[in-house]
Amino acid sequence: MIAFRAILAKDLRVELRTLQSLPAMALFAVTTFVIFRFGLDRTSLEGSLAAGVLLVTVLFAALLAINRLFVAERDEGGFDAMRLAPIDLSALFAAKVVALFVYLLVLEAVALPVFAAFFLDSGAGLPPLAAVLALVNVGLAATGAVVSTVGAHSRARDLLTPLVLLPLLVPLMIAAGAAAEPLLAAGGPEYDEVWKWIGTLALYDLTFLLVGYAVYDFLLED
Amino acid sequence: MPSRQDSLLSRLSLEMPSLRTTAIATVIVLCGAFALAFFYAPNDADQGFVQKIFYLHVPIAICALAGFIVAAIHAIRHLRTGDPVHDMRAYVSIHMGVIFGTGALLTGAIWARAAWGKWWVWEEPTLVSFLIVYLLYATYYPLRYAIEDRERQARYASVFAITAGAFVPLNFMAVRLAESLVHPRVFATSEGGLPGEMLFTFLVALAGMALLFVTLSRFELAAKATRGQISRLRRALDSEAPSAPTSRIAPSTPADTGRAG
Numbered sequence: 001m002i003a004f005r006a007i008l009a010k011d012l013r014v015e016l017r018t019l020q021s022l023p024a025m026a027l028f029a030v031t032t033f034v035i036f037r038f039g040l041d042r043t044s045l046e047g048s049l050a051a052g053v054l055l056v057t058v059l060f061a062a063l064l065a066i067n068r069l070f071v072a073e074r075d076e077g078g079f080d081a082m083r084l085a086p087i088d089l090s091a092l093f094a095a096k097v098v099a100l101f102v103y104l105l106v107l108e109a110v111a112l113p114v115f116a117a118f119f120l121d122s123g124a125g126l127p128p129l130a131a132v133l134a135l136v137n138v139g140l141a142a143t144g145a146v147v148s149t150v151g152a153h154s155r156a157r158d159l160l161t162p163l164v165l166l167p168l169l170v171p172l173m174i175a176a177g178a179a180a181e182p183l184l185a186a187g188g189p190e191y192d193e194v195w196k197w198i199g200t201l202a203l204y205d206l207t208f209l210l211v212g213y214a215v216y217d218f219l220l221e222d
Numbered sequence: 223m224p225s226r227q228d229s230l231l232s233r234l235s236l237e238m239p240s241l242r243t244t245a246i247a248t249v250i251v252l253c254g255a256f257a258l259a260f261f262y263a264p265n266d267a268d269q270g271f272v273q274k275i276f277y278l279h280v281p282i283a284i285c286a287l288a289g290f291i292v293a294a295i296h297a298i299r300h301l302r303t304g305d306p307v308h309d310m311r312a313y314v315s316i317h318m319g320v321i322f323g324t325g326a327l328l329t330g331a332i333w334a335r336a337a338w339g340k341w342w343v344w345e346e347p348t349l350v351s352f353l354i355v356y357l358l359y360a361t362y363y364p365l366r367y368a369i370e371d372r373e374r375q376a377r378y379a380s381v382f383a384i385t386a387g388a389f390v391p392l393n394f395m396a397v398r399l400a401e402s403l404v405h406p407r408v409f410a411t412s413e414g415g416l417p418g419e420m421l422f423t424f425l426v427a428l429a430g431m432a433l434l435f436v437t438l439s440r441f442e443l444a445a446k447a448t449r450g451q452i453s454r455l456r457r458a459l460d461s462e463a464p465s466a467p468t469s470r471i472a473p474s475t476p477a478d479t480g481r482a483g
Contacts, residue, residue, distance in 0.1 A: 154368035167358035
């Protein structure tokens with residue numbers, strides 16, 4: 001628990017002092033919205049199109065952070081230090097998952113209002129949408145922490161992480177898209193189908209948190 | 223030293239006579255299955271002759287998925303014991319699974335074209351799930367290839383196999399929930415499913431395809447074990463000569479690991 005807190009505090013402090021990931025993610029998200037505005041030639045979005053634009057943007061912005069998640073550990077010998085330290089290595093996994101979750105929350109705190117201002121007619125669906133996004137964040141953070149560790153130890157580095165991660169995230173995106181679509185419907189949010197998809201998202205999150213916890217030790221063995 | 227390599231071949235029970243037996247059994251059962259499909263099983267009332275591809279497409283797809291599950295089981299055993307033999311088995315299972323998966327996607331596209339008039343049908347949850355699973359497992363090769371250290375490569379490949387193994391059922395669930403049910407539900411429908419002749423033919427075809435999967439896997443395992451043995455013998459003959467290059471993606475045999483050390 002102490003190790004978890006120390007690693008998490010270190011990560012958040014490093015990000016606050018260097019601001020390497022968060023501004024880039026926010027800027028990327030806003031620019032992507034502008035590109036979608038012209039790519040789709042639409043000034044307002046609703047339903048599945050709105051859900052798709054938002055989720056794809058969040059997904060690709062998240063990839064920026066996931067790619068950089070272990071850069072400090074890799075470049076500065078942090079992995080060796082973790083192996084030498086008398087700590088449970090799942091503390092590293094847990095800390096990275098929480099750090100990534102926090103980054104994504106900050107990203108969405110910027111991206112969601114901008115998205116609403118750019119494309120949405122009413123903000124009624126936003127609070128439940130934020131809950132859906134929180135579940136998406138957990139899934140992104142759990143899979144991202146595992147795959148990013150693999151990527152950090154590989155030769156292909158920045159190439160391998162998105163390559164492996166994208167197919168792994170397809171079920172998460174299916175569920176998130178289906179949950180977000182009725183919330184962004186033209187006539188205001190509808191809640192009929194949402195619970196089924198929230199359950200699917202929760203199942204995905206739980207599965208990959210458990211898998212990540214189970215396999216993480218083997219990724220850092222030497 | 224030679225006994226170590228021999229014991230690897232016998233541990234995997236890959237001696238030539240046993241390999242030949244599975245190969246012959248595969249040929250007999252597969253030929254029997256195709257004969258049954260063409261001459262015994264009745265033509266489908268709805269789709270006619272085109273439906274015969276069912277006896278090829280579905281067994282291939284089932285074997286590919288089973289290969290992924292088997293790989294996950296071997297990967298768990300590899301992480302628990304650290305024995306590279308399990309990593310080899312997991313690698314070969316995924317390798318065969320990807321090859322069979324390619325076959326399943328191609329035959330599925332042909333069937334879709336014949337039955338629905340389109341090469342690809344997005345409303346078809348099983349086909350879409352299969353494509354997603356296939357895309358994920360296709361990244362197994364770049365992942366292995368990108369990690370240089372042999373032991374770490376094996377460990378990461380096992381972690382991948384386990385994670386992807388957990389992914390397969392989740393993915394099928396999510397896609398099925400999202401799509402309408404177009405795929406023929408042939409085994410459990412309200413009309414009672416497949417007629418007896420079709421079911422029997424299908425089961426023989428499934429057994430034949432499973433045998434083919436096993437035979438090809440065993441041949442690849444034997445090839446890997448033999449390659450390790452040859453490079454070790456070559457080194458023993460001339461320790462000065464540079465060693466023969468081995469595949470960079472393939473998992474190392476114990477002999478290879480010995481050479482690296």
